[in-house]
Amino acid sequence: MDLQKVIKTAKALVADNKGLLAMDESIHSCNKRFALLGIPETVEARRAYRELIITTPNLSEFISGLILCDETFRQSKRDGTPFIKVIEDAGIIIGIKVDAGEVDFEGHPGEKIAIGLDGLSERLAEYAGMGARFAKWRGEIIIGKDIPSKDCIDANAKSLAKYAALCQEAGLVPIVEPEVIMDGKHPLCRCLEVTKEVLLSVFNQLQLHNVALEGILLKPNMILPGLNCAIQESVEEVADATVRFLLKSVPLTVPGIAFLSGGQPYQLATEHLNAMNAQFKDKLPWALTFSFSRAIQQPVLELWKGNKNNVEKAQAALFHRSKCNYAACRGEYDITMEYS
Numbered sequence: 001m002d003l004q005k006v007i008k009t010a011k012a013l014v015a016d017n018k019g020l021l022a023m024d025e026s027i028h029s030c031n032k033r034f035a036l037l038g039i040p041e042t043v044e045a046r047r048a049y050r051e052l053i054i055t056t057p058n059l060s061e062f063i064s065g066l067i068l069c070d071e072t073f074r075q076s077k078r079d080g081t082p083f084i085k086v087i088e089d090a091g092i093i094i095g096i097k098v099d100a101g102e103v104d105f106e107g108h109p110g111e112k113i114a115i116g117l118d119g120l121s122e123r124l125a126e127y128a129g130m131g132a133r134f135a136k137w138r139g140e141i142i143i144g145k146d147i148p149s150k151d152c153i154d155a156n157a158k159s160l161a162k163y164a165a166l167c168q169e170a171g172l173v174p175i176v177e178p179e180v181i182m183d184g185k186h187p188l189c190r191c192l193e194v195t196k197e198v199l200l201s202v203f204n205q206l207q208l209h210n211v212a213l214e215g216i217l218l219k220p221n222m223i224l225p226g227l228n229c230a231i232q233e234s235v236e237e238v239a240d241a242t243v244r245f246l247l248k249s250v251p252l253t254v255p256g257i258a259f260l261s262g263g264q265p266y267q268l269a270t271e272h273l274n275a276m277n278a279q280f281k282d283k284l285p286w287a288l289t290f291s292f293s294r295a296i297q298q299p300v301l302e303l304w305k306g307n308k309n310n311v312e313k314a315q316a317a318l319f320h321r322s323k324c325n326y327a328a329c330r331g332e333y334d335i336t337m338e339y340s
């Protein structure tokens, strides 16, 4: 294991206030988003969309790493250049999603467990050989009546830790993503309570599996009220609750925390990240950045709509959202950026 290499990559991913772009939606999730906009659910449409993203000029000014899914990892530009080469040439670090999605957690109605540990070492070795330098695994925790159970939290934490240990063994930085899902009417304090339990279990399992915390990135949810909760806290309240909680729960040796957006409106996700850095940046032991998918891609997809004539304006939107989130990492985002 070359731990120094892993640590160096982890630091590079969060250096210079840059963030990550998750473009690793499974074929199923990508198709669902395409269907809503009337975009054909085909291999070629997914390829064309991903080509649009990775060929956006100067994306590396704001984005340090791109997370791909297996399909995208093996695809090429229309002119035959492998995507991996395009991304490397752009100076962006390549990541790969390696969980195989989630299935029902047996004996626990309404709960899910991420799968994909079978044959994972072999897959990681192949991805690393092809140019990947980091990986991602997402374990989903659902809030509902009497859930999540401790069993589900611990089982997902254990899988995340096994995956993280295998990644470091293969020379890849593991992005550890325990996502407490936003759907529901629960208040912010319930999200806080569950996320607390989840991160406690995750760091406990990481330690049991001898994962070097200097060589991981944490990708958590922000501390938010459920999407359908009647009381929606202010941007400052969310930022405050999230950072105070993370300061108590995330060891100082972790180099960076890169949030998922979780279905928040994209501008609000940027405002939350900005408020956290504006208020706390000087006091934080780790970088606080983004690893958004929907909160960067949504406006891009809506402009593109599967039409090649829209590529340029969709790329401009991708560049813009990335720039706004980069500003948020410095606490320098301002709403007027949206109109400039």
Ligand code: 13P
Binding pocket: 022, 138, 177, 260, 261, 262, 263, 291, 292, 293, 294, 295
């Ligand atoms: P969202 O930003 O859309 O939540 O996606 C992040 C991600 O990578 C989910 O695994």
